[in-house]
Amino acid sequence: xxxxxxxxxxxxxxxxxxxxxxxxxxxxxxxxxxxxxxxxxxxxxxxxxxxxxxxxxxxxxxxxxxxxxxxxxxxxxxxxxxxxxxxxxxxxxxxxxxxxxxxxxxxxxxxxxxxxxxxxxxxxxxxxxxxxxxxxxxxxxxxxxxxxxxxxxxxxxxxxxxxxxxxxxxxxxxxxxxxxxxxxxxxx
Amino acid sequence: xxxxxxxxxxxxxxxxxxxxxxxxxxxxxxxxxxxxxxxxxxxxxxxxxxxxxxxxxxxxxxxxxxxxxxxxxxxxxxxxxxxxxxxxxxxxxxxxxxxxxxxxxxxxxxxxxxxxxxxxxxxxxxxxxxxxxxxxxxxxxxxxxxxxxxxxxxxxxxxxxxxxxxxxxxxxxxxxxxxxxxxxxxxxxxxxxxxxxxxxxxxxxxxxxxxxxxxxxxxxxxxxxxxxxxxxxxxxxxxxxxxxxxxxxxxxxxxxxxxxxxxxxxxxxxxxxxxxxxxxxxxxxxxxxxxxxxxxxxxxxxxxxxxxxxxxxxxxxxxxxxxxxxxxxxxxxxxxxxxxxxxxxxxxxxxxxxxxxxxxxxxxxxxxxxxxxxxxxxxxxxxxxxxxxxxxxxxxxxxxxxxxxxxxxxxxxxxxxxxxxxxxxxxxxxxxxxxxxxxxxxxxxxxxxxxxxxxxxxxxxxxxxxxxxxxxxxxxxxxxxxxxxxxxxxxxxxxxxxxxxxxxxxxxxxxxxxxxxxxxxxxxxxxxxxxxxxxxxxxxxxxxxxxxxxxxxxxxxxxxxxxxxxxxxxxxxxxxxxxxxxxxxxxxxxxxxxxxxxxxxxxxxxxxxxxxxxxxxxxxxxxxxxxxxxxxxxxxxxxxxxxxxxxxxxxxxxxxxxxxxxxxxxxxxxxxxxxxxxxxxxxxxxxxxxxxxxxxxxxxxxx
Numbered sequence: 076x077x078x079x080x081x082x083x084x085x086x087x088x089x090x091x092x093x094x095x096x097x098x099x100x101x102x103x104x105x106x107x108x109x110x111x112x113x114x115x116x117x118x119x120x121x122x123x124x125x126x127x128x129x130x131x132x133x134x135x136x137x138x139x140x141x142x143x144x145x146x147x148x149x150x151x152x153x154x155x156x157x158x159x160x161x162x163x164x165x166x167x168x169x170x171x172x173x174x175x176x177x178x179x180x181x182x183x184x185x186x187x188x189x190x191x192x193x194x195x196x197x198x199x200x201x202x203x204x205x206x207x208x209x210x211x212x213x214x215x216x217x218x219x220x221x222x223x224x225x226x227x228x229x230x231x232x233x234x235x236x237x238x239x240x241x242x243x244x245x246x247x248x249x250x251x252x253x254x255x256x257x258x259x260x261x262x263x
Numbered sequence: 264x265x266x267x268x269x270x271x272x273x274x275x276x277x278x279x280x281x282x283x284x285x286x287x288x289x290x291x292x293x294x295x296x297x298x299x300x301x302x303x304x305x306x307x308x309x310x311x312x313x314x315x316x317x318x319x320x321x322x323x324x325x326x327x328x329x330x331x332x333x334x335x336x337x338x339x340x341x342x343x344x345x346x347x348x349x350x351x352x353x354x355x356x357x358x359x360x361x362x363x364x365x366x367x368x369x370x371x372x373x374x375x376x377x378x379x380x381x382x383x384x385x386x387x388x389x390x391x392x393x394x395x396x397x398x399x400x401x402x403x404x405x406x407x408x409x410x411x412x413x414x415x416x417x418x419x420x421x422x423x424x425x426x427x428x429x430x431x432x433x434x435x436x437x438x439x440x441x442x443x444x445x446x447x448x449x450x451x452x453x454x455x456x457x458x459x460x461x462x463x464x465x466x467x468x469x470x471x472x473x474x475x476x477x478x479x480x481x482x483x484x485x486x487x488x489x490x491x492x493x494x495x496x497x498x499x500x501x502x503x504x505x506x507x508x509x510x511x512x513x514x515x516x517x518x519x520x521x522x523x524x525x526x527x528x529x530x531x532x533x534x535x536x537x538x539x540x541x542x543x544x545x546x547x548x549x550x551x552x553x554x555x556x557x558x559x560x561x562x563x564x565x566x567x568x569x570x571x572x573x574x575x576x577x578x579x580x581x582x583x584x585x586x587x588x589x590x591x592x593x594x595x596x597x598x599x600x601x602x603x604x605x606x607x608x609x610x611x612x613x614x615x616x617x618x619x620x621x622x623x624x625x626x627x628x629x630x631x632x633x634x635x636x637x638x639x640x641x642x643x644x645x646x647x648x649x650x651x652x653x654x655x656x657x658x659x660x661x662x663x664x665x666x667x668x669x670x671x672x673x674x675x676x677x678x679x680x681x682x683x684x685x686x687x688x689x690x691x692x693x694x695x696x697x698x699x700x701x702x703x704x705x706x707x708x709x710x711x712x713x714x715x716x717x718x719x720x721x722x723x724x725x726x727x728x729x730x731x732x733x734x735x736x737x738x739x740x741x742x743x744x745x746x747x748x749x750x751x752x753x754x755x756x757x758x759x760x761x762x763x764x765x766x767x768x769x770x771x772x773x774x775x776x777x778x779x780x781x782x783x784x785x786x787x788x789x790x791x792x793x794x795x796x797x798x799x800x801x802x803x804x805x806x807x808x809x810x811x812x813x814x815x816x817x818x819x820x821x822x823x824x825x826x827x828x829x830x831x832x833x834x835x836x837x838x839x840x841x842x843x844x845x846x847x848x849x850x851x852x853x854x855x856x857x858x859x860x861x862x863x864x865x866x867x868x869x870x871x872x873x874x875x876x877x878x879x880x881x882x883x884x885x886x887x888x889x890x891x892x893x894x895x896x897x898x899x900x901x902x903x904x905x906x907x908x909x910x911x912x913x914x915x916x917x918x919x920x921x922x923x924x925x926x927x928x929x930x931x932x933x934x935x936x937x938x939x940x941x942x943x944x945x946x947x948x949x950x951x952x953x954x955x956x957x958x959x960x961x962x963x964x965x966x
Contacts (some may be wrong), residue, residue, distance in 0.1 A: 128664060129664060131660050131662055137516065137518065137662075138511060138516075139662060139663065139664065142511060142512075142513075180657070181657045181658065181659050181660075182658055182659060182660045183660070184659065184660060185660060185662035185663070185664045185665065186660070186661065186662060186664045186665035186668070187647070187651065187659040187660075187661070187665070191655070192651060192654050192655050193651070193659065195647075196643070196644070196647050196651075196659070196661070196665065197669070199640075199643050200636075200639075200640040200643060200644075200669045203636045203639050203640060203643075204633075204636050204640070204672070204673060206636075207632035207633055207635065207636040208629070208632070208633075208676075210632065211625070211628050211629050211632045212620070214628065215620045215625050215628065216620065219620065
């Protein structure tokens with residue numbers, strides 16, 4: 076039971092030699108790590124700017140609070156003062172946002188972040204995205220297996236299943252037909 | 264004139280009902296079952312069908328006359344017509360009076376019906392392409408047309424007479440709509456919306472008649488592309504209008520009505536890609552049928568969202584209780600689609616299966632899935648406030664922060680697929696081919712990432728804006744890879760043409776494109792999309808400064824310095840204006856003078872309406888965007904807001920490139936004669952040589 080220590084690059088190199096899936100799995104893990112890291116680093120945004128972009132102006136302009144551009148908009152001016160006052164109290168972000176929700180209603184939030192049913196707004200797109208990606212992998216994998224099975228049953232190997240092309244100098248009728256088929260299929 | 268308009272609408276309705284009922288009856292009679300049941304010869308059914316076709320053509324003339332009647336009423340200030348009184352006034356510029364046709368609900372619906380009849384007219388005139396399939400499509404289009412004409416004659420009548428004495432002046436057009444792009448943006452968008460009815464009608468018709476082969480796709484390909492082009496132009500004209508008029512410094516606010524235009528664009532884009540699978544490989548037939556069904560249903564949903572006011576939107580100038588009609592229509596269309604699909608499902612059997620995960624087919628499937636995921640995500644966000652209200656009893660806001668967070672990763676993944684898709688071969692891609700095709704793009708991406716980081720694009724240093732900087736870095740990096748891949752495809756193909764013809768590289772690229780306009784036009788469209796992504800990614804670095812200014816005051820933003828050299832008030836027949844004159848300097852050098860303006864419209868309106876006229880200096884590097892926000896009520900001094908928006912111009916340039924690419928893709932290929940093909944084959948040039956990734960299959964034996 077010899078356990079050899081390996082560097083990160085060795086791991087990738089060996090995984091590549093050992094087999095494709097392991098190699099790709101490493102890259103997927105690395106990509107996920109990057110995404111999570113960036114998502115966590117986003118937590119360092121300044122509170123005023125961040126909270127100001129999580130609230131809508133109540134004047135009905137449909138703009139984010141800090142982007143409302145109506146001069147003399149008493150709503151945005153008042154809300155900005157309220158936001159600064161709430162931040163100054165030292166309350167948590169959630170408490171500040173809850174204060175605004177209590178005063179103006181749930182529509183004051185630029186995005187649904189109250190928890191409960193609001194979570195569905197965020198979960199569903201993520202689920203759709205992953206289902207679409209994984210589903211496509213699954214469909215292609217299943218179809219590929221079926222094609223290979225059918226090719227096997229018909230006495231072809233997988234190489235034939237993808238259709239080999241004869242060398243360009245050959246010119247028997249089947250080759251010409253195959254050449255024409257490829258020409259047709261490879262036109263974008 | 265209103266009586267004439269109403270008469271034309273009724274005439275159009277009658278003719279369209281005739282096209283639908285008699286045309287449908289003739290199709291049934293001409294079918295095998297119909298001939299057996301009635302015993303009437305086929306030629307007589309054909310003659311009956313021909314009368315329906317001609318009635319459809321005549322309905323176009325009737326609707327042209329109805330639309331003309333409404334425009335004429337606007338141009339001649341006929342305020343006896345309620346619609347004209349509500350959307351026009353005497354002092355209104357004639358171009359905007361013309362635009363009154365689509366400024367309100369009734370006019371917009373008339374525009375819908377008129378454009379649909381125009382599409383139907385072209386389809387019926389060109390019926391010899393395939394008489395029977397066109398007859399099916401004509402009847403389906405007539406059915407859709409009947410719905411809109413019923414709306415126009417019962418619920419949303421554009422020619423209704425205003426009660427009481429005739430008004431001396433109208434209420435005028437919403438000032439926000441008095442902008443040149445507003446004369447062209449709505450018709451473009453509607454041409455896109457309505458146009459998808461044609462491929463929908465062909466797809467449904469082909470399914471109903473168990474149409475053999477993929478000819479319906481060939482017939483509708485140009486229709487679909489032109490429609491997609493109109494929708495693209497409509498969406499971006501709207502975005503440019505929002506950028507230039509609304510004065511908030513952005514171009515896309517994820518308003519429900521904006522979303523309504525984006526959703527059919529996403530499914531339409533997916534359809535344009537996936538029909539290639541059906542054309543070339545006889546695959547994804549079920550999928551394609553449902554994609555075009557969904558696209559059409561989404562255009563109707565879009566019209567419902569725009570017009571019914573069921574969802575809170577800034578496009579509040581057109582709301583009314585016509586929702587029930589649309590719900591009913593959408594339900595009927597959906598039911599017809601489902602029933603036809605299940606009744607004819609056996610006809611949609613795929614001729615081939617996917618053979619490899621790493622193939623062009625797989626990339627199309629991924630592209631489709633992700634486009635559809637983006638569409639569902641946008642739909643989910645748009646409808647979530649309603650759902651939330653139904654479930655929890657309280658409405659929520661789905662603002663730009665939500666959509667940006669959810670859609671940016673999807674958009675970047677799509678950009679990634681745009682790059683790799685065309686580099687993969689049909690059926691299966693070998694490892695060697697992947698290495699050959701991906702080396703340069705990978706190098707370009709690595710170099711771009713390093714150069715950008717050296718140049719200062721370092722997410723880890725950006726504190727507050729870390730996430731947006733990171734996503735921008737990814738977008739720029741991917742864009743570099745995709746552009747390199749596209750250039751590589753062009754040069755690789757051009758080199759083969761060079762060897763064949765002896766032409767120089769540039770001429771060879773032109774010849775290459777002319778030989779396969781669809782493929783290389785497609786690459787140009789992809790290039791345009793990448794350029795647009797670069798422009799969108801620039802949004803991460805937007806800056807804004809707000810300042811109260813008076814004569815001689817200066818404001819600095821980035822390398823720019825703005826000096827106030829005048830503040831003027833003026834009065835025009837329709838509005839009062841208040842504007843500032845700002846001399847703009849870049850790195851100390853004078854470049855231009857900007858005059859942001861605040862207008863207060865009063866002509867014809869019951870109350871004053873304010874409108875912002877943005878002044879901007881646009882370059883490829885950044886837009887200097889100035890807004891006159893108004894005057895401080897305490898000091899009376901003007902308040903100016905200045906935005907520095909990097910790379911925005913790239914979005915508009917990208918759209919122009921997309922338009923150019925679409926035009927190229929629409930042009931027929933330069934035909935190579937059989938002799939020429941034999942000559943190339945005998946010279947040992949593989950048929951797919953120069954086609955980059957697609958040559959992979961041809962080279963399998965040599966590997």
